[in-house]
Amino acid sequence: MRVPPGRDVVLIAGGGFAAVEAALALRAMAGERAHVCLVAPDPDFSFAPAATRSAFAAATGDRMPMRELAERAGAALIGGNLQEVRPDLRRIVLSTGRELEYDHLVVAVGARAEGWLAAPGVLFRGPRDEEALGALLDDMVARALAGERLRVVFAVPAGPGWAVPVYELALLAAQWLLRHGVRDAVDLVVVTAEDEPLGVFGHDAAEAVTAELGEAGVEVRPGAVVREWADGNLHVVPGGEVPADLVVSLPVLRGPRVPGLPHTQLGFVAADEGGRVVGSPGVYVAGDAGPFPVKQAGLACQQADAVAALIAAEMGAHVAPHPGPPTLRAVLWTGRGDRFLRTDLAGGRDESGGVGALTAELWWPPGKVAGRFLTPFLEGQPDQARLVDLDVPEPRRG
Ligand SMILES: Cc1cc2nc3c(=O)[nH]c(=O)nc-3n(C[C@H](O)[C@H](O)[C@H](O)COP(=O)(O)OP(=O)(O)OC[C@H]3O[C@@H](n4cnc5c(N)ncnc54)[C@H](O)[C@@H]3O)c2cc1C
Numbered sequence: 001m002r003v004p005p006g007r008d009v010v011l012i013a014g015g016g017f018a019a020v021e022a023a024l025a026l027r028a029m030a031g032e033r034a035h036v037c038l039v040a041p042d043p044d045f046s047f048a049p050a051a052t053r054s055a056f057a058a059a060t061g062d063r064m065p066m067r068e069l070a071e072r073a074g075a076a077l078i079g080g081n082l083q084e085v086r087p088d089l090r091r092i093v094l095s096t097g098r099e100l101e102y103d104h105l106v107v108a109v110g111a112r113a114e115g116w117l118a119a120p121g122v123l124f125r126g127p128r129d130e131e132a133l134g135a136l137l138d139d140m141v142a143r144a145l146a147g148e149r150l151r152v153v154f155a156v157p158a159g160p161g162w163a164v165p166v167y168e169l170a171l172l173a174a175q176w177l178l179r180h181g182v183r184d185a186v187d188l189v190v191v192t193a194e195d196e197p198l199g200v201f202g203h204d205a206a207e208a209v210t211a212e213l214g215e216a217g218v219e220v221r222p223g224a225v226v227r228e229w230a231d232g233n234l235h236v237v238p239g240g241e242v243p244a245d246l247v248v249s250l251p252v253l254r255g256p257r258v259p260g261l262p263h264t265q266l267g268f269v270a271a272d273e274g275g276r277v278v279g280s281p282g283v284y285v286a287g288d289a290g291p292f293p294v295k296q297a298g299l300a301c302q303q304a305d306a307v308a309a310l311i312a313a314e315m316g317a318h319v320a321p322h323p324g325p326p327t328l329r330a331v332l333w334t335g336r337g338d339r340f341l342r343t344d345l346a347g348g349r350d351e352s353g354g355v356g357a358l359t360a361e362l363w364w365p366p367g368k369v370a371g372r373f374l375t376p377f378l379e380g381q382p383d384q385a386r387l388v389d390l391d392v393p394e395p396r397r398g
Contacts, residue, residue, distance in 0.1 A: 014108030015040025018287025024373035025308035113251035119229030144182035175335030301371030
């Protein structure tokens with residue numbers, strides 16, 4: 001790797017939201033002080049959140065060539081998988097055996113999505129399961145047209161994760177069945193370990209989401225942990241049996257267990273609130289690979305920004321201090337319009353009471369993933385454009 005003299009080498013392992021946001025933030029905050037290099041295995045950047053909608057449109061999700069993205073972000077790109085970190089030597093080892101030296105390392109390799117439920121249906125991990133979900137939808141329609149009555153359950157596991165996709169899938173399925181003239185033949189149920197639907201946004205928002213589901217005829221069983229499926233029933237605790245002919249489940253998320261780095265019990269890279277990896281000078285983590293329990297691309301971007309600010313400050317750049325607790329922003333696709341949700345988080349819990357589910361945009365540009373640098377970048381806005389929060393309009397609920 002050729003590095004212009006006088007620059008610190010920042011390696012970013014990963015090619016997802018956290019990695020690209022970190023590269024963009026470093027360009028903005030550290031400028032010429034940093035030589036930024038992305039180390040990513042896939043030739044494409046995959047926009048996973050589009051997968052819920054793509055499954056219904058029989059289209060493949062959004063993908064962009066990594067090389068083009070890196071170039072536009074002012075970063076170099078090395079194709080490969082991070083296999084091990086040697087913090088004492090400030091080196092990483094790739095799966096090919098190649099070793100790379102760093103002054104600063106950002107680990108942004110995401111989480112591992114695992115199946116947890118043996119049941120007829122689909123494990124929905126994102127773009128790779130669009131086709132399987134499309135086939136399941138076709139099967140549902142065919143069986144309903146043949147006179148069968150079906151009960152389809154959308155299941156959210158307990159543990160770290162992001163539940164919005166399950167609500168999108170249930171709401172979009174309701175619209176899709178309606179369009180195919182078989183809505184009455186299929187019961188749709190969401191079973192979730194959350195206390196209330198999207199309760200992470202606060203009670204007001206959860207009520208609005210519950211109302212949205214009610215209008216679409218989707219039943220919700222909150223506070224229910226799914227244990228297993230057997231003989232056409234999901235066994236949930238507390239609550240007993242929930243009939244389920246087909247189950248669409250989100251995966252459980254586990255950490256990447258990067259050799260050479262400390263990790264939590266679930267395998268996420270152990271780090272402090274700012275993203276500094278415990279006992280590993282110069283090493284940071286951002287995004288789903290880290291210990292924060294809400295696994296969301298918007299948060300991944302904020303963690304990447306915080307890490308970039310620490311690195312830029314270490315290089316002597318004058319950067320604003322970390323802005324405090326993260327803000328959670330989400331767009332819920334309902335098939336009947338977009339719903340915008342926003343709340344401030346502290347320690348992984350809502351403390352603001354939430355701002356409700358709104359039909360009006362709450363940030364600009366209003367991307368599905370809200371990243372300070374990434375959203376304007378992906379929307380093709382000028383380089384200096386930043387994501388900004390908009391005021392909550394009146395009336396508060398859409
Ligand atoms: C269906 C679905 C819908 C979602 N909807 C939303 C939404 O609406 N809004 C939202 O904010 N979030 C949403 N999320 C969550 C969001 O996609 C994740 O939180 C986000 O992708 C995490 O970003 P990340 O960069 O940490 O990890 P990832 O996006 O998973 O990226 C990890 C990257 O690291 C690479 N990698 C893996 N292993 C290695 C290795 N050993 N070495 C180098 N690179 C490696 C991968 O190839 C990948 O490029 C959704 C998720 C799903 C599945």
